[in-house]
Amino acid sequence: MTDEITKIKLEDLGYDKFFDLKPKLLELTNFSIARVIAEHKEAYRVKNSDGEYLAKITGKQMFNATKRTDYPAIGDWVAITKLDDERAVIHNILPRKTMLQKKYSNRQDIQIIATNIDVALIVESLDRDFNLNRFERYFVLANEGGIKPAIILNKIDLVSEDELNQKIEQIKNRFNNIDIISTSAITEQGLSGLMNYITRGKTYCFLGSSGVGKSSLINKLLKRNVIKTREISDSTGKGKHTTTTRGMYFLKNGGIVIDNPGTREVGIADADSGIENIFDEITNFSKKCKYSDCTHINESNCAVLKAIENGELDEAKYQNYIKLKKENEFYEMTDFEKREKDRKFGQFVKKAKEQLKRVKP
Ligand SMILES: Nc1nc2c(ncn2[C@@H]2O[C@H](COP(=O)(O)OP(=O)(O)OP(=O)(O)O)[C@@H](O)[C@H]2O)c(=O)[nH]1
Ligand SMILES: [Mg+2]
Ligand SMILES: [Zn+2]
Helix, strand or coil: CHHHHHCCCHHHHCCCHHHHCHHHHCCCCCCEEEEEEEEECCEEEEEECCEEEEEEECHHHHHHCCCHHHCCCCCCEEEEEECCCCEEEEEEECCCCCEEEEECCCCCCEEEEEECCCEEEEEEECCCCCCHHHHHHHHHHHHHCCCEEEEEEECHHHCCHHHHHHHHHHHHHHCCCCCEEECCCCCCCCHHHHHHHCCCCCEEEEECCCCCCHHHHHHHHHCCCCCCCCCHHHCCCCCCCCCCCCEEEECCCCCEEEECCCCCCCCCCCHHHCHHHHHHHHHHHHCCCCCCCCCCCCCCCCHHHHHHHCCCCCHHHHHHHHHHHHHHHHHHCCHHHHHHHHHHHHHHHHHHHHHHHHHCC
16 A cells, blocks of 8 residues: 555656657567666666666667767666666667757767756856846757756845846846746745746756756755755855756656756856856957867967967967866766776876886886
């Protein structure tokens, strides 16, 4: 009796009709289906009706993988076999219903933020300079992935009602038909509104700059402090990310939410630090670079480097740009990619040492 009530169904994890025929088509009927709820070092946490497992992909799958999209990502439905009560093997990824991804203009590969998402909740806090262009960029990401975007204006406790209404007006004037929810994770104003917005069996991905309160809001929705959030005393601290890994959480009302580390990607940087302007300036120059994928570091006929030379572009600004770009790229890499990078570097060092040994008398 109690078992029946507490036993979770795949539908509770977001499974819907879309996926029904997929296991059959892929001849995966002998496997069980589970959802990826976190990405770990060299492994994934997956969940199904039986429990949670730490899962790895098969050697064959690893061998066949050529790009990021061949690897599982948070939100994926995967075909697994259990090894024991704690471990499982992932054999295949079910076709994705939606995929939230980012592309870099100067790189071929993509970054997967999450898959099989129904709504992208773009969180912005009202205590800082908010930027309509930033919303627009998130809308583009969401639309490209076939995902509905919605806006959360958080920290309403820090502004007057007039200010809040003004901001809402600004958004409505620029964008049609966008749902706007205003909240405070401190006073809990608007939280029931957010809770009601979230429906059973649907998956919601929280996006937004670091420090806007994504994790704080999810903790409130969970009614427990599950996720670590930034110290209050450090609430204005910039450049630090409190959340470092993506995680999926299940709400009592049946909604499924994904917390993300704050995005600080190229072009979606903090407007008030002027970073966005730097990027705009450099982008303008870069239109005249010889190569469309120019990194503006050492290419010949690079219009950005030329602009520094003839004094049109401030060198300090350029250095800042390069630094930010590197930080962003590393930060946006998944743990897997970071380790791959480390591993390749390790191999490189090992090889170099071997070669050194050989040349030594
Ligand atoms: N005044 C006020 N502070 C808030 C509110 N929501 C969050 N904060 C504070 O803002 C800070 C950042 O909150 P987090 O929840 O850690 O922010 P985050 O978006 O998860 O940040 P990252 O994990 O770095 O991406 C914390 O000190 C929170 O206490 C709010 O509604 N009002
Ligand atoms: Mg966080
Ligand atoms: Zn260039």
